[in-house]
Amino acid sequence: MLDIFDFECRYQWRSPHFLIVAAVFFLMTFLGMASDSEQISSSDAALNLNSVYAIVQTHLVFSVIGIFPAIAFVATAITRDHKLRTAEVFYASGVKPSAFATGRFFGGLVFAVGVGLAGLFGTMVGTFMPWLDPERIGVLNPALWAFTAFVILLPNYFFICATFFCLATLTRSMAAAYGAAMAFLIGYLKLNAFTGPEDLSWVVYVDPFGGASISEAFCYATVAERNAELPAGSILINRLIWVSIGAIFLLIATTHFRFSLRKPARKKKRERTVADAPKVTVRPDTAFAPSLFGQFASQLRMDVRGVLRSAPFYVVLAMGMVNVIGVINGSTGQPYNTDSWPVTGLVLRAIEGGFLFVVLMIVIYYVVELVYRERASRVSDLLDSTPAASGAIILAKVVALWAIIAMLLIVVMITGMIMQLINGFTAIEPGLYLRDLLVVNGSYFGGARCRYRGVCRQPLDRNARHDRGVPRHQCSPELRLRTQPVPLQRAVGPVLRHERLRALCGATGVVHALLSALLCASDDRGAPLEPSRVRLFVSRTAPDSETTVLPTDRIRWRDQRLGNDRYKCLDLLQHQCPQ
Amino acid sequence: MLTVRNLTKTYPGGVTALDGVNLDIPAGMYGLLGPNGAGKSTLMRTLATLQEPDSGTIHLDGADVLADPDTLRSRLGYLPQEFGAYPRTSPEVMLAHIAVLKGIATEKCKPLIEFLLHRTNLWNVRKQSIDKFSGGMRQRFGIAQALIGDPRLIIVDEPTAGLDPVERRRFQNLLSQFSEEQVVLLTTHIVEDVANLCPRMAIMGKGKVLAEGEPDVLTRALDGRLWRMKVQREDLAALGANHNILSTRNRAGALEARILADAQPTGSESAAPTLEDVYLATLNAAGIDTGLNDAMAA
Incomplete structure (x- = not known):
């Protein structure tokens, strides 16, 4: 076991990852301490810069940020051998599986903790910088640093590493570990968001990082106490709970780790052996009836199936759903302390803010995935030697992406409707949903390159859309307020109604994608073997691949627009709200 | 009858993969032996219309393959040296997809696939994912997809590499069942495969055909x-x-x-x-x- 541990440490030390991540953590905490602009924890001007409260809070935040590097260290430690095909060598060496897994885990853990300590060291060095206000630097308190290292960082990293190490061991998949980490992170942030300071009684034990215990300990503390006193109370019990949970996960991982070269077999029922049917012995005669549409439809089915059967799709979708439900709850509950119905307009707004990034992520990921799919799974030679038309297959991929987007939008639409019904709002407006999601946000179809940025940057009038169709009596005060039209300010050039504009962008995107499909069909990018016929699949690295049009412009546009929007709301509330 | 005349191919790096290859391949199994780098795979890929030669001609039953590749493609069975399947896809689904792409009439797909699954002994695992197949099962799936559409020309590139002796024998039997009327071109570096299966053969090296004839006569x-x-x-x-x-x-x-x-x-x-x-x-x-x-x- 010690050999394995030693090997793992040497391996990690030789790879540049540790040094890079540790350097980043060091710099971030160092600047957080030593410069005014980079405040990590919201610090109080009355507190010392190196107060117990500030430092513990900072490193709580860094424990959370550290999830991903920590997973990288421990999960690669156990999945690496399969990827590098060195598994046989280790497995044949006669080491016990449990010792192997334990050694690898602690090897990875050392480096994960090392990253956390690099951060702590950054803070420590930062406090000695001569330009800091000496009035706000308290005496150096060794107990504080020990507390942060042993009560905050070490248990946090141990828990995180053990949990995701267990997951990576059981699934043998880095993607599964990262996906679960995303879900974990969202869950954790939601846990924080849903609880105020008055509701910490149970959260102090549920918070795996111990942040709630710290908040509880300092809740009513004075400045002097926050500066110098180490938090007590539930923190130790919390640590005990989560270290034990981590230890259980570690135990599961080490006892379930097997030296088999294949992925862990599923249960028997997955092995669908099918009862023998009467044997066909006469070769059926072959009739050819090539149909372009048939080829297109078959490829479309394969590609949609491929996406719907891949894990990242569901991970990202689940993230989006959690988020959008949270946003709908948050935004329709009591925006600006007014009680409002979840009218369709508000729900659509919540969807735009909380879900459409999911669509964007899925588009960006799967546009590449779909285009590259045949090569990655080595099907391309089989397909290329058939007489199928390249254009039909490329078009199928474009349409598959559209189908996925449409499915996502419909899923979120139904979710929105269910949320409305749960909140007692029964005037469901499917038409409004469909128009907003499928037409107004139509530019997702085809990942449009928005060429109308100049126009899009104008402040756009959203009010008309949001409140159309909502009966006046159901509008909240806030909504009624916002029905007053905001004039289009500083309009440059022809003023387009933004939904028409976005529909237009969508249409051009669709045309663009279609053209890409057609152009791509006559475009031969030099594959290593110089294929004679049209390659179906554009290289992943080609910088200007016609079919991988990424809607990056839209990101900026969206941010810009939401920014404007938020500004407008506040502006209205401040200046036009009847007192 | 497959006729190859003066086929040459030089890759951009300066490697001459094919150097004036001439072959007359009658119906039946034809073995192509050669060391790694002899140009076998380039020849196979060229015959499978996946790449073009610099010069030369290929005719199958008198039809010009290079001028009209789609005609050949619909009557071509190709089992590449390296191939896979879409992840989490069963042979049943994958074969149906390839059948449609080959242009098989929709109503003929189902009986054809059932027939092929039985013949290649994959019927019982037809709903399992191809990812989980053993090497032998994968090769049998490969031959099943190559046999779709009653091919006139079947190209199998190193089909028995990495198979255990039992699977290799089984694969050889399978292959020989289908090679009565069609041209079946088999490349390998396992001499025994050719000796067992092929009435005619050629030996390639450095992009040239070094010897050609019946194994017995050559021996x-x-x-x-x-x-x-x-x-x-x-x-x-x-x-x-x-x-x-x-x-x-x-x-x-x-x-x-x-x-x-x-x-x-x-x-x-x-x-x-x-x-x-x-x-x-x-x-x-x-x-x-x-x-x-x-x-x-x-």
């Missing part, structure tokens, strides 16, 4: 010219200087060299030639290293 040409002789390892280099050694092997604790010579070398006895001797003699004659120099240097 018989070495009758009376092949000798075997026990040697000490340290004497091997001296023997190699005077004689054309084809191969050495360990037999009963001693080293036995097989020598090609018109006159019997002293101390040797006559040996019955095998196809492997033909293969090695052909490569030796063309100046292609067969690993003997290493053995002599050792």
Whole structure:
């Protein structure tokens, strides 16, 4: 076991990852301490810069940020051998599986903790910088640093590493570990968001990082106490709970780790052996009836199936759903302390803010995935030697992406409707949903390159859309307020109604994608073997691949627009709200 | 009948993969032997219309393949050396997809696929994911997809590499069942496959066809010219200087060299030639290293 541990440490030390991540953590905490602009924890001007409260809070935040590097260290430690095909060598060496897994885990853990300590060291060095206000630097308190290292960082990293190490061991998949980490992170942030300071009684034990215990300990503390006193109370019990949970996960991982070269077999029922049917012995005669549409439809089915059967799709979708439900709850509950119905307009707004990034992520990921799919799974030679038309297959991929987007939008639409019904709002407006999601946000179809940025940057009038169709009596005060039209300010050039504009962008995107499909069909990018016929699949690295049009412009546009929007709301509330 | 005339291909890096290849391949199984880098795969990929030659012509039953590749593609069965399937996809689904792409009429797909699944012994696993198949099952799936559409030309590139002896035998049987009327082109570097399966064969090296004919005839040409002789390892280099050694092997604790010579070398006895001797003699004659120099240097 010690050999394995030693090997793992040497391996990690030789790879540049540790040094890079540790350097980043060091710099971030160092600047957080030593410069005014980079405040990590919201610090109080009355507190010392190196107060117990500030430092513990900072490193709580860094424990959370550290999830991903920590997973990288421990999960690669156990999945690496399969990827590098060195598994046989280790497995044949006669080491016990449990010792192997334990050694690898602690090897990875050392480096994960090392990253956390690099951060702590950054803070420590930062406090000695001569330009800091000496009035706000308290005496150096060794107990504080020990507390942060042993009560905050070490248990946090141990828990995180053990949990995701267990997951990576059981699934043998880095993607599964990262996906679960995303879900974990969202869950954790939601846990924080849903609880105020008055509701910490149970959260102090549920918070795996111990942040709630710290908040509880300092809740009513004075400045002097926050500066110098180490938090007590539930923190130790919390640590005990989560270290034990981590230890259980570690135990599961080490006892379930097997030296088999294949992925862990599923249960028997997955092995669908099918009862023998009467044997066909006469070769059926072959009739050819090539149909372009048939080829297109078959490829479309394969590609949609491929996406719907891949894990990242569901991970990202689940993230989006959690988020959008949270946003709908948050935004329709009591925006600006007014009680409002979840009218369709508000729900659509919540969807735009909380879900459409999911669509964007899925588009960006799967546009590449779909285009590259045949090569990655080595099907391309089989397909290329058939007489199928390249254009039909490329078009199928474009349409598959559209189908996925449409499915996502419909899923979120139904979710929105269910949320409305749960909140007692029964005037469901499917038409409004469909128009907003499928037409107004139509530019997702085809990942449009928005060429109308100049126009899009104008402040756009959203009010008309949001409140159309909502009966006046159901509008909240806030909504009624916002029905007053905001004039289009500083309009440059022809003023387009933004939904028409976005529909237009969508249409051009669709045309663009279609053209890409057609152009791509006559475009031969030099594959290593110089294929004679049209390659179906554009290289992943080609910088200007016609079919991988990424809607990056839209990101900026969206941010810009939401920014404007938020500004407008506040502006209205401040200046036009009847007192 | 597949006719290949003056096929040449030089890759941009300057590697000549095909150098004036001429072949006449009748219906039935045809074996193509050659060391790695002989140009076999380039020839296969060219015949499968996946890449174009620099010059030369290919005709199948009189039709120009290079001018009209789609006609061939609908009657082509291609089992590449390296192939896969979409992840989490069963042979049933994958075969149906390929059948549609080959242009099989929709109503004929289902019976055809059932037939192929039975013939390749994949019926019981037709709903399992191809990812989880063993090497032999994967190759059988490969041959099933190649047989879709009653192909006139079947190209199988190194089909038995990495299979265990039982699976290899099973695969050979499967292949021979389908090779009555069609042209079946089999590349391999396993001499035994060709000896077992192919009435005709060619040996390729350095992009050229070095020998062509029936395995028996080629083997018989070495009758009376092949000798075997026990040697000490340290004497091997001296023997190699005077004689054309084809191969050495360990037999009963001693080293036995097989020598090609018109006159019997002293101390040797006559040996019955095998196809492997033909293969090695052909490569030796063309100046292609067969690993003997290493053995002599050792």
